[in-house]
Amino acid sequence: MSDGCGAPEQTAVVTGEDTGDQVVVAGTVTGGESPLGGAYVRLLNGDDEFAGEVQASPEGDFRFYAAPGAWKVRALHRNGNGEATVDAAGPGLHQVTIAVS
């Protein structure tokens, strides 16, 4: 297992990616029409309780390995903030885009 607690490199999802038994919540942060890199993306549960945070890659990609459930993802960036919801009922890839404005 990982002997650290920092997030692994954030990489883009691949359509049809096999996540095994992991519940993966992943996607891209956008600003205007383009991907926006470097935003801080927070994973929040249905009660807005914090569950995790990563910094999106320069291409705006982020991913979490969550428990099954309904999640909110919230992006913070010096240009502004944005959020989106995603229903990740079970193992698999659950994609979501967050628009920052």
Place this chain on the structure above:
Amino acid sequence: MSREDVLVTTQWAEENLSTPGVVFAEVDEDTTAYEGGHIPGAVRIDWKTELQDQVRRDFVDKAGFEKLLSAKGIGNDDLVILYGGNNNWFAAYAYWYFKLYGHDKVKLIDGGRKKWELDGRDLVKEVPDRPATNYTASDQDLSLRAFRDEVVDAISTKNLVDVRSPDEFSGKLVAPAHLPQESAQRGGHIPSALNVPWAKTANEDGTFKTADELKELYEEAGLDTGKATIAYCRIGERSSHTWFALHELMGLKDVKNYDGSWTEYGSLVGVPVETGSNGGK
């Protein structure tokens, strides 16, 4: 102890980048963050390769810490300003570690690297060249550090604060949600532990909540401030963040960080483990 004694704002940091006797240090596990850009003049401390013994699971010893700080150009009289990513987890760990080895002139940038970036402040790639010093450390102050036997003895007698997320506490996950859930150890928590996730002590921008807000948070969670407290997480860095909140911001006297944390406890043979979300309330 006031907030100003242990924290500086990003604004103060920017105004003191060139102040003699002030050394900025970025502490991260992911060293690519520093390489991609850091606060002007900041040296880098690598949490994994420089603060951990590379053979045993333990810290570098006193001589190793002296060698490290000397090489970084940090002197005994310098005010060290620590910051890092992950909401200052690793910087808070380094802060606790500096205190453990007797370096009292140390503060955190409130909000760390995240706040600095959200403010839109400059990051640079230029690595500073600081002349080496002859740093001398004290022996470890073990009033700040808990080991496994003390933790087992603390069940139902001292405050145990599990600062991991609710899903890690209950046993649904064995690592934070930004990491793959690979593990051979048991999920769950130490019996009688309260679950007060570290994130509740911080604002969205990574700054710490006020002492009054923290007091309210822990009172509501059922922390008995008249008792000694041991904080733990998975590997001891998120619990350093909570140790900072309890000991440095709230001013509680007897607070230890259990750096062995769940990766040690959850692998011990024969110790009690609890699952579910109730905790010690």
